[in-house]
Amino acid sequence: MIISSASSTQELPYISIKWKNDEFDYFNPYPSWSCEPEAHEVVELLKEVASPLVEYHSSPRLPGAQTQSEVATMRWTNAKTRLPLPDVVQNLYSVSTNNPLGCEWILMSKVPGRPLFQCWRDMDLSRKRRVVEQLAEYTETIFNRGLDGIGCLYPAAADDPDQSPEFGGMEACMPYFWNKRYYKRPRCGPYETYREWAFDRLNLAYADAESLLPKLENIHIRKIPWRILAVITKLKGLHDVLFPSAEANKKKEGEEVPKGVKEDEHIDLDSDGDRNNNDGGKSEPEPFKCEEKTMMWHTNLSTDNIFVDDTGVITGILDWECISAIPRSVGCQLPAFLLEGHDRRQEPHIKDYWTFSDTLPDPQLDDDDGGGGERRGRPRQRQQRVGPTPDYWHARREWELTHLRLHFEMTMAARSLGWHMCYKHHALKRDFETAVQYCDDSILVGVVEAWISAVEAALKDKTKREKKGNEAGGEPMSRRLKVWSLERRIASGRKAPAGHN
Known part of the structure; x- marks a missing residue:
C-alpha cells in the first residue's frame, strides 16, 4: 500500500509549507516542508489507524487544501466511469494535521x-492505440456526464464513503494556492461562466506580478x-472581443435575450479554427448550439x-489532486x-540513425591483403x-504521437459527435485558456505575447x-480567425503542459 500525504496550506502548529525562491529567480517559487515527516512516523500512524501487519511506504506530495476534493474526485470517477484508479483503503484519510504524522494524508x-x-x-x-482507445472511452463518459458550474467535488459526508460526492464548488487547484x-483569496469559486473563472485567475496572477515590482532593483529583471x-x-480585453456573451450577441442583433441564458452558453464559430481544413476556407461548419456544461x-x-x-x-490512473469541473469548451482536449x-x-x-563505434583493425581484411596487414x-x-542514436527514438516518438493524436480524434468522432464538434469549434478558446495558464510564466510570457x-x-x-x-x-466573409495554435506551440516543447492547470 502507498500513503500519499499533502500538508495543509494553513499556518498550523504542526508541519506546514514554506515558499522558497532560488537566488536571482523571483518568478518560480516552489514549496518546501518546514519539517520533513519521518518515515517511522508514517508507519506508526498507519499501524495505529489501519493494520499493524501490513508493510507501508510513504511519499509526501504537494501541499493540500485539496485532500477532500481528491478523495471525492476519485470516488466520483470510480462510480461514473470504467477507468481503473487507486482505491481509498477503508475510507482512511485525514484532512487535518492533528495526527501523529502532522500533515494530511490518504491511504491508497x-x-x-x-x-x-x-x-x-x-x-x-x-498496444499504444489500445491505450488511446481506453482513454477515449473515459473521455466520452465524462463528456456525457456533464456538470453545472466550475469548481471541485467534495465528499457529501466525510464519515459516509457510500454517499455520492457533491459539487461543493470551491476551487482547490494550483492557481489558487501556489x-x-x-492567504490572499481563502475561497475561490464556484463559477458560473468561463469569463469569471478566467478573470479570477488573471487577477491572482496580476496581484503576484504587481507585488514583485517593489522587490526588484535590477532594471532588466523588472x-x-x-x-x-x-x-x-x-x-x-481580448476575451470579450473573441467570446461575446449570448446577451451581447442578442443586443447586437436587436433580439430579445431569452431568460436563463448566461454567458458562454453557445459555441462561438469565431473560436473555431479547423486549421487542418483543406477546402481553402470556402465551406462553413454547421452552427452547433449547446449549453456551456x-x-x-x-x-x-x-x-x-x-x-x-x-x-x-490501462491498470490505473494516478494524480487526482487539483482536478476540477471545467467548461466543455476547454475540457474537450487531447490527453496531455x-x-x-x-x-x-x-x-x-x-x-x-545508426551510430558506429570507432574504427577497429579488421583481421580478415588484413589476411586478404597478403598477411602483411598494410x-x-x-x-x-x-x-x-x-x-540507433537517441535522435531516432525522439523522431519515432514524435511520429507515433502524431499517429496517436489522429487516432484519438477519429475514435472520438465515432464515439461522440458532441465532443468532436466542441473540440473542433473551440480551438481558439483552448488557446486563450493556455494563455491564461502561462501568462505569468517568466519563460513562456514571450510566446503568449506573440x-x-x-x-x-x-x-x-x-x-x-x-x-x-x-x-x-457581396456575401459575408468567413467568421473564422486564422491564427497559429498557442496550445500546440507550447505543448510541442514541454512535457504534459495541461498539468499546469
Missing part, C-alpha cells in the same frame, strides 16, 4: 503495472513583471500517471501526453555498427475584409 491501494513512460519503447503501435495565494502585467491586461477532465494524463500492463491495458512533440507525418527509418603504410580498418499579437492582427485583418465585403455588397 497500490496500482499494478508500470508507468507508460517506462515501457513506451517496449510497446508496439497497436505561492501563498491561499521588465518581466511589467510584461506579465501588460499581457494580463490585453487578455482581459462542465466536465471533470483529468488535466494531467501524462505518461507518468498512466499505468499499463504488458498488453497495453498526446500534445507532446512536433507533428511528424513520415515514419523515421532506423538505418538513417596498405599504404596503414592497417585495414572497419567500423562496427552499435545501434500569440496575442497574432490574434490582434487577425482581428484587424478580419475587420478590414468584412468592411470591404459589405461595401461591395
Whole structure:
C-alpha cells in the first residue's frame, strides 16, 4: 500500500509549507516542508489507524487544501466511469494535521503495472492505440456526464464513503494556492461562466506580478513583471472581443435575450479554427448550439500517471489532486501526453540513425591483403555498427504521437459527435485558456505575447475584409480567425503542459 500525504496550506502548529525562491529567480517559487515527516512516523500512524501487519511506504506530495476534493474526485470517477484508479483503503484519510504524522494524508491501494513512460519503447503501435482507445472511452463518459458550474467535488459526508460526492464548488487547484495565494483569496469559486473563472485567475496572477515590482532593483529583471502585467491586461480585453456573451450577441442583433441564458452558453464559430481544413476556407461548419456544461477532465494524463500492463491495458490512473469541473469548451482536449512533440507525418527509418563505434583493425581484411596487414603504410580498418542514436527514438516518438493524436480524434468522432464538434469549434478558446495558464510564466510570457499579437492582427485583418465585403455588397466573409495554435506551440516543447492547470 502507498500513503500519499499533502500538508495543509494553513499556518498550523504542526508541519506546514514554506515558499522558497532560488537566488536571482523571483518568478518560480516552489514549496518546501518546514519539517520533513519521518518515515517511522508514517508507519506508526498507519499501524495505529489501519493494520499493524501490513508493510507501508510513504511519499509526501504537494501541499493540500485539496485532500477532500481528491478523495471525492476519485470516488466520483470510480462510480461514473470504467477507468481503473487507486482505491481509498477503508475510507482512511485525514484532512487535518492533528495526527501523529502532522500533515494530511490518504491511504491508497497500490496500482499494478508500470508507468507508460517506462515501457513506451517496449510497446508496439497497436498496444499504444489500445491505450488511446481506453482513454477515449473515459473521455466520452465524462463528456456525457456533464456538470453545472466550475469548481471541485467534495465528499457529501466525510464519515459516509457510500454517499455520492457533491459539487461543493470551491476551487482547490494550483492557481489558487501556489505561492501563498491561499492567504490572499481563502475561497475561490464556484463559477458560473468561463469569463469569471478566467478573470479570477488573471487577477491572482496580476496581484503576484504587481507585488514583485517593489522587490526588484535590477532594471532588466523588472521588465518581466511589467510584461506579465501588460499581457494580463490585453487578455482581459481580448476575451470579450473573441467570446461575446449570448446577451451581447442578442443586443447586437436587436433580439430579445431569452431568460436563463448566461454567458458562454453557445459555441462561438469565431473560436473555431479547423486549421487542418483543406477546402481553402470556402465551406462553413454547421452552427452547433449547446449549453456551456462542465466536465471533470483529468488535466494531467501524462505518461507518468498512466499505468499499463504488458498488453497495453490501462491498470490505473494516478494524480487526482487539483482536478476540477471545467467548461466543455476547454475540457474537450487531447490527453496531455498526446500534445507532446512536433507533428511528424513520415515514419523515421532506423538505418538513417545508426551510430558506429570507432574504427577497429579488421583481421580478415588484413589476411586478404597478403598477411602483411598494410596498405599504404596503414592497417585495414572497419567500423562496427552499435545501434540507433537517441535522435531516432525522439523522431519515432514524435511520429507515433502524431499517429496517436489522429487516432484519438477519429475514435472520438465515432464515439461522440458532441465532443468532436466542441473540440473542433473551440480551438481558439483552448488557446486563450493556455494563455491564461502561462501568462505569468517568466519563460513562456514571450510566446503568449506573440500569440496575442497574432490574434490582434487577425482581428484587424478580419475587420478590414468584412468592411470591404459589405461595401461591395457581396456575401459575408468567413467568421473564422486564422491564427497559429498557442496550445500546440507550447505543448510541442514541454512535457504534459495541461498539468499546469
